[in-house]
Amino acid sequence: MAQMTMIQAITDALRTELRNDPNVLIFGEDVGVNGGVFRATEGLQQEFGEDRVFDTPLAESGIGGLAVGLSLQGFRPVPEIQFFGFVYEVMDSISGQLARMRYRSGGRYNAPVTIRSPFGGGVHTPEMHADSLEGLMAQQPGLKVVIPSTPYDAKGLLISAIRDNDPVIFLEHMKLYRSFRQEVPEGEYTIPLGKAEVKREGSDLSIITYGAMVHESIKAAEELEKEGFSVEVVDLRTVSPLDIDTIIASVEKTGRAIVVQEAQKSAGVAANVVAEINDRAILSLEAPVLRVAAPDTVFAFPEAESVWLPNVQDIIETSKKVLNF
Amino acid sequence: MASKTNKASLDAMKQLEKVEEQFQTIQILNEEGEVVNEAAMPELSDEQLQELMKRMVYTRILDQRSISLNRQGRLGFYAPTAGQEASQLASQFALEKEDFILPGYRDVPQMIWHGLPLSQAFLWSRGHLKGGDIPEGVNVISPQIIIGAQYVQAAGVALGMKKRGQKAVAITYTGDGGTSQGDFYEGINFAGAYKAPAIFIIQNNQFAISTPREKQTAAKTLAQKAVAAGIPGVVVDGMDPLAVYAAVREARERAVNGEGPTLIETMTYRYGPHTMAGDDPTRYRTSDLDNEWEKKDPLVRFRKFLEKKGIWNEEMENETIEKAKEDIKVAIKEADNTPKQKVTDLISIMYEELPQNLVEQNAIYKEKESK
Numbered sequence: 237m238a239q240m241t242m243i244q245a246i247t248d249a250l251r252t253e254l255r256n257d258p259n260v261l262i263f264g265e266d267v268g269v270n271g272g273v274f275r276a277t278e279g280l281q282q283e284f285g286e287d288r289v290f291d292t293p294l295a296e297s298g299i300g301g302l303a304v305g306l307s308l309q310g311f312r313p314v315p316e317i318q319f320f321g322f323v324y325e326v327m328d329s330i331s332g333q334l335a336r337m338r339y340r341s342g343g344r345y346n347a348p349v350t351i352r353s354p355f356g357g358g359v360h361t362p363e364m365h366a367d368s369l370e371g372l373m374a375q376q377p378g379l380k381v382v383i384p385s386t387p388y389d390a391k392g393l394l395i396s397a398i399r400d401n402d403p404v405i406f407l408e409h410m411k412l413y414r415s416f417r418q419e420v421p422e423g424e425y426t427i428p429l430g431k432a433e434v435k436r437e438g439s440d441l442s443i444i445t446y447g448a449m450v451h452e453s454i455k456a457a458e459e460l461e462k463e464g465f466s467v468e469v470v471d472l473r474t475v476s477p478l479d480i481d482t483i484i485a486s487v488e489k490t491g492r493a494i495v496v497q498e499a500q501k502s503a504g505v506a507a508n509v510v511a512e513i514n515d516r517a518i519l520s521l522e523a524p525v526l527r528v529a530a531p532d533t534v535f536a537f538p539e540a541e542s543v544w545l546p547n548v549q550d551i552i553e554t555s556k557k558v559l560n561f
Numbered sequence: 562m563a564s565k566t567n568k569a570s571l572d573a574m575k576q577l578e579k580v581e582e583q584f585q586t587i588q589i590l591n592e593e594g595e596v597v598n599e600a601a602m603p604e605l606s607d608e609q610l611q612e613l614m615k616r617m618v619y620t621r622i623l624d625q626r627s628i629s630l631n632r633q634g635r636l637g638f639y640a641p642t643a644g645q646e647a648s649q650l651a652s653q654f655a656l657e658k659e660d661f662i663l664p665g666y667r668d669v670p671q672m673i674w675h676g677l678p679l680s681q682a683f684l685w686s687r688g689h690l691k692g693g694d695i696p697e698g699v700n701v702i703s704p705q706i707i708i709g710a711q712y713v714q715a716a717g718v719a720l721g722m723k724k725r726g727q728k729a730v731a732i733t734y735t736g737d738g739g740t741s742q743g744d745f746y747e748g749i750n751f752a753g754a755y756k757a758p759a760i761f762i763i764q765n766n767q768f769a770i771s772t773p774r775e776k777q778t779a780a781k782t783l784a785q786k787a788v789a790a791g792i793p794g795v796v797v798d799g800m801d802p803l804a805v806y807a808a809v810r811e812a813r814e815r816a817v818n819g820e821g822p823t824l825i826e827t828m829t830y831r832y833g834p835h836t837m838a839g840d841d842p843t844r845y846r847t848s849d850l851d852n853e854w855e856k857k858d859p860l861v862r863f864r865k866f867l868e869k870k871g872i873w874n875e876e877m878e879n880e881t882i883e884k885a886k887e888d889i890k891v892a893i894k895e896a897d898n899t900p901k902q903k904v905t906d907l908i909s910i911m912y913e914e915l916p917q918n919l920v921e922q923n924a925i926y927k928e929k930e931s932k
Contacts, residue, residue, distance in 0.1 A: 261724075287724060293747075293750055293751055295747045297747050298713050298744075298747035298748070298750070298751045300713065301712070301713020301714045301716060301744065301747065301751070302713065302716060302720060303717065304713070305713070305714040305717015305720065305731070306717045306718075306724075308702065308717070308718050308721065309721025309724075310725075311724070328707055328744075332707050332710065333714070338913075339907070340693050340703060341693045341694060341703060342692070342694030342910060343910040344693065344694045344695050345695075345702065346913065402913055430916055477916030477917060478917070478918070480918070481917070
């Protein structure tokens with residue numbers, strides 16, 4: 237097994253699927269010769285040719301339309317949106333077209349499209365690059381929304397996403413691209429979409445989270461352990477549809493929960509998780525379920541970013557409120 | 562200090578004028594049914610000419626019946642087509658079965674003549690999921706509601722055909738208003754950049770609901786927008802079936818020979834309202850303008866042309882009308898007999914495999930529907 241960063245694991249997944257299925261096509265802005273602005277598609281055009289891995293004109297809606305059209309011709313497109321903040325330009329292709337293809341055609345056509353895109357704070361990008369817009373995506377029926385937190389998960393989830401016959405939004409947190417390495421198996425393996433994973437077991441409190449916040453939550457759990465609290469961390473991995481069973485099993489075990497997301501607090505994934513817990517496990521709860529999230533402003537300008545983003549301290553404070561309720 | 566006169570700007574104006582002069586409306590058959598452009602005459606047999614006439618007569622009847630069915634509450638959403646028969650049907654007539662149509666919501670007739678059963682067209686209008694469930698082997702997708710979205714998708718279908726090495730084209734339709742959308746430019750630009758076999762039709766029926774063509778753009782023609790994408794563009798008389806056919810046939814030829822996409826503007830007019838959902842054209846169009854366009858009617862001029870050739874007569878016309886009426890009657894009955902759609906039917910087609918939330922919701926609606 238090789239030690240890989242998340243970006244390497246993603247490239248490896250793309251290479252695996254380009255080899256595995258001649259219908260897989262990769263395209264987007266600068267994904268060809270340049271290998272993508274983060275090098276996610278590094279070397280793929282050289283290996284598979286311009287017919288399979290190609291640059292597009294600079295227009296996100298066109299990229300989305302291309303994906304719709306190519307899927308109608310039996311291809312399995314894996315377009316890249318260079319930064320997820322640019323998604324507004326391609327919202328119609330995603331929500332108006334891809335997500336509805338199966339439904340609109342009475343099941344006749346489907347859209348096996350995986351849209352990959354970097355997002356996430358902590359790397360001091362210009363505006364419209366770092367926003368967490370998974371809540372927006374999660375509100376669209378017909379899509380699946382996947383956010384890996386580790387290199388191992390990224391490869392297995394991306395292979396599953398590409399093989400899935402429904403459209404998947406695959407969001408890659410920029411801060412995780414190169415922040416650590418992990419053992420990643422060679423060749424193909426899959427991790428099922430729609431399944432959460434308990435990343436750390438505990439018995440006093442469940443932290444339900446995803447993406448970069450998984451790592452902040454694990455750090456918080458380690459700190460809390462020093463004070464005698466046993467904290468479980470559940471990584472959703474797919475934020476839509478939710479793995480409700482895993483969430484509820486954890487909450488029923490611990491009796492206390494917080495939900496941590498990098499996105500702004502209102503609406504969104506964490507609110508949905510709280511609502512599901514409320515619907516299904518309220519009698520197992522010893523305390524209210526609280527959220528840790530960013531404030532409801534537009535994504536912070538870089539100079540305020542480190543305070544704006546939820547961090548280990550925020551998670552510890554909220555955890556203690558629930559633990560000591 | 563006043564800046565010096567910029568001579569380059571004068572040249573820019575001239576350059577624009579020169580480009581615009583190139584986009585003259587091509588006509589083959591004039592309003593009297595006379596061939597005015599023998600050199601451009603497409604090769605069509607008498608049988609093909611008769612078939613095209615039959616389709617136009619049939620579709621005019623379908624439009625009239627659809628409007629009255631809508632008024633009786635027996636049809637749902639309907640966008641009238643009378644006046645646009647040459648644009649719609651002659652362009653489809655120039656296609657082969659393997660070509661793929663991405664229609665706008667007024668383009669149901671092209672889908673029908675490409676193989677969509679009439680009963681399904683009615684079901685689509687009523688808002689039944691069976692309406693979009695296109696039969697295997699019929700190369701169409703249900704009509705696009707978002708203006709312009711079909712243009713970027715057509716670029717994708719065409720690129721897919723090229724990658725598969727198919728000798729086929731993707732054809733898509735929008736209106737004059739649609740040319741103002743970003744997706745219009747992205748579609749023609751992408752197809753041009755990839756030399757993809759696409760045909761982009763603009764049915765310029767002069768009004769986007771109520772907004773007149775001249776308010777959409779400063780461009781003198783809509784076809785000249787092709788210049789910016791580096792692809793050929795042409796304006797044709799959209800009330801002239803032969804001109805429309807010739808332009809699409811030529812574009813198809815180029816596309817399957819690997820020469821890329823073409824943009825075609827058909828100058829046409831819808832006689833009726835935008836849709837049957839309460840639009841009143843008298844608020845934005847004069848009856849003088851209506852009359853002016855009705856004189857250009859595609860059926861009238863084609864009928865004159867065929868009668869002069871001795872290959873069309875009243876009997877053939879009546880036969881076609883009766884056939885249309887009978888087909889419509891049968892198709893409506895078929896639509897009526899289609900099982901009513903349930904919420905559980907809709908849930909079942911959201912994903913290949915239902916996620917937990919929909920499994921639970923399916924159970925709730927199954928229970929409701931059993932009562």
